[in-house]
Amino acid sequence: MHVQGLFEESADTVEGSHQHERAEQRRRKGEMAPAELWGAAPLSLHLGDETLGLTGKLDSLVHEDGCWIPVEGKHSASPSADTVFQTDGFQLSGAAWPNDQIQLCAQGLLLRSNGYASHYGYLYYRKNKAKIRIDFTDELVNATLYFIQKAQQLEQAEMPKPLIESNKCFRCSLNYVCLPDETNYLTGVATPIRRIVPSRSDGGVVYVAEAGTKLGVHGESLIVTSKEGVRFDPLPIKDLVHVCLMGSVQPSTQLMHVLFHAGVTVSYLSTHGRLVGIASPLTTKNVHLRKQQFMKFQHPDVALRLARFVIHAKIANQRTLLRRNGVPATAVLKELMALRKKSEQAASLDTLRGYEGAAGRLFMSSFSGMLKWNETESGLAIMNGRNRRPPKDPVNALLSFGYSLLTRDVVSACAAVGFDPMFGFFHMMEPGRPALALDLMEPYRPLIVDSVVIRVLNTKEIGIEDFYWGPDSCQLKKNGRLAFLNAYERRMHEEFVHPIFGYKISYRRALDMEARMLARHLEGDLPEYRPLTTR
Numbered sequence: 001m002h003v004q005g006l007f008e009e010s011a012d013t014v015e016g017s018h019q020h021e022r023a024e025q026r027r028r029k030g031e032m033a034p035a036e037l038w039g040a041a042p043l044s045l046h047l048g049d050e051t052l053g054l055t056g057k058l059d060s061l062v063h064e065d066g067c068w069i070p071v072e073g074k075h076s077a078s079p080s081a082d083t084v085f086q087t088d089g090f091q092l093s094g095a096a097w098p099n100d101q102i103q104l105c106a107q108g109l110l111l112r113s114n115g116y117a118s119h120y121g122y123l124y125y126r127k128n129k130a131k132i133r134i135d136f137t138d139e140l141v142n143a144t145l146y147f148i149q150k151a152q153q154l155e156q157a158e159m160p161k162p163l164i165e166s167n168k169c170f171r172c173s174l175n176y177v178c179l180p181d182e183t184n185y186l187t188g189v190a191t192p193i194r195r196i197v198p199s200r201s202d203g204g205v206v207y208v209a210e211a212g213t214k215l216g217v218h219g220e221s222l223i224v225t226s227k228e229g230v231r232f233d234p235l236p237i238k239d240l241v242h243v244c245l246m247g248s249v250q251p252s253t254q255l256m257h258v259l260f261h262a263g264v265t266v267s268y269l270s271t272h273g274r275l276v277g278i279a280s281p282l283t284t285k286n287v288h289l290r291k292q293q294f295m296k297f298q299h300p301d302v303a304l305r306l307a308r309f310v311i312h313a314k315i316a317n318q319r320t321l322l323r324r325n326g327v328p329a330t331a332v333l334k335e336l337m338a339l340r341k342k343s344e345q346a347a348s349l350d351t352l353r354g355y356e357g358a359a360g361r362l363f364m365s366s367f368s369g370m371l372k373w374n375e376t377e378s379g380l381a382i383m384n385g386r387n388r389r390p391p392k393d394p395v396n397a398l399l400s401f402g403y404s405l406l407t408r409d410v411v412s413a414c415a416a417v418g419f420d421p422m423f424g425f426f427h428m429m430e431p432g433r434p435a436l437a438l439d440l441m442e443p444y445r446p447l448i449v450d451s452v453v454i455r456v457l458n459t460k461e462i463g464i465e466d467f468y469w470g471p472d473s474c475q476l477k478k479n480g481r482l483a484f485l486n487a488y489e490r491r492m493h494e495e496f497v498h499p500i501f502g503y504k505i506s507y508r509r510a511l512d513m514e515a516r517m518l519a520r521h522l523e524g525d526l527p528e529y530r531p532l533t534t535r
Helices: 011-029 098-113 138-154 180-186 253-261 287-296 300-325 330-344 349-365 394-417 435-441 444-458 478-493 507-522
Strands: 043-049 054-064 067-074 084-087 090-093 120-125 130-135 204-208 214-218 221-225 240-246 265-269 275-279 467-469 474-476 495-497 504-506
Touching: 043 098, 054 098, 067 098, 090 098, 090 138, 098 120, 098 130, 098 138, 180 507, 204 478, 214 253, 240 394, 253 265, 265 394, 275 394, 287 507, 300 330, 300 349, 300 435, 300 444, 330 349, 394 435, 394 444, 394 474, 394 478, 394 507, 435 444, 435 507, 444 478, 444 507, 474 478, 478 507, 504 507
Parallel strands: 067 120, 204 240, 240 265
Antiparallel strands: 043 054, 054 067, 084 090, 120 130, 214 221, 265 275, 467 474, 495 504
16 A cells, blocks of 8 residues: 555445544544543644654644643454464554554654653544553564564565465455455465455446536535536445546536546547547556566567467457357358467567457458348448448447447556556557557457447347448447447446356456456566456
């Protein structure tokens, strides 16, 4: 959390934050609960000391017996038995948890170094309403100084390995970042994979596509107001992972500030679905990962090895999609299998790009065979190979729109992990091109976008009447765009059984996991990065 800037909320962290906020509000009003400060006047103080190497905010501070007493409230319960804790050779009181005692003592040391007398403090455990006095004994002070030094050393060290089959992982807010069982399974350290990682994200994506719509904020909610002045029901920002604005939609500056503070990204698309840009909070996460990214992606052997795995997975998923949804020619399947094997042995990135292009042409030439509804109207075919910029038929209009949405989601996944989405290992880097996002999304094109296109056309969720066909282009109309967005989000929330880990996971969650697995590989925790392939 401190070194890499990675943090995820959980029910425990949210409740803890709310308790701190409520306590802060009571302090400002002079209404602090007697159980926490026992009638003393509450104070809050920011302190730092270069010699100790500490800075911090003391949430609660009282004056008692001529001394300044730090008070720390905890969400959990105190230990059930008053024993003695052995912590790295130090003996600490069993009345409170060792980490809580050390945190409180560090506050006392900050007070002392800044000229305030402080000999003890109080811990208040809210769960069992226990008030515990902690004396700053020589043993506790020495333990605190030891762990301060150890923390400073860890700041320059590699990330610790994940715990093995620890029950602590279930309540840890960073279990999805750490992926303990998955990492240990892939490295051979442990075999069982417990269900720790949630199968899907709790948040949703908001799409606003009506021209003239204005977005604002009221409290902690997103407010949408139509061009005619109709105000829709507020949307809690805590329930959002992304906001997508299409065309002439106007978000307020206040809203953007609140969204960034909550870690919510905002994408801007043209009226017809072309990705224009993505706004996100400042890139503060995991600078160490970006250092590895810039160093290793420039190494030809590393880039080629990663690219081989990515293209191998993409061709495999294309072949699987053809077999599931149509009756492709045997020669096509054999050629795709051959290209898949060749991609594993490609001698250069250019050779690999050639294999990818050949597989793509075979796949797109067979795409119409997966469509149950494949008619020609007004003398125009529903699909005529792969074409874009602009798309010239309905299938390509849907594919281009879907790939824009997928690019947006992978860019967000990369940024959440700490990657620079613009610096990749396979796609050529050009101004404005999110090369890494394009690299990681290759295996997911058939799994997500191509699959959605086939579904909406075969179920007639989108029909010919939902397109505008011009002399040189084909674009979705409003109703068609809304139908496709609904279908795309359904697919992203759809769960499947992960072929390696054996549990169910949604496609949006799988995208995040892909980025995190690549990060663990670059940081040396995983020997290989293997993209997802389905059977």
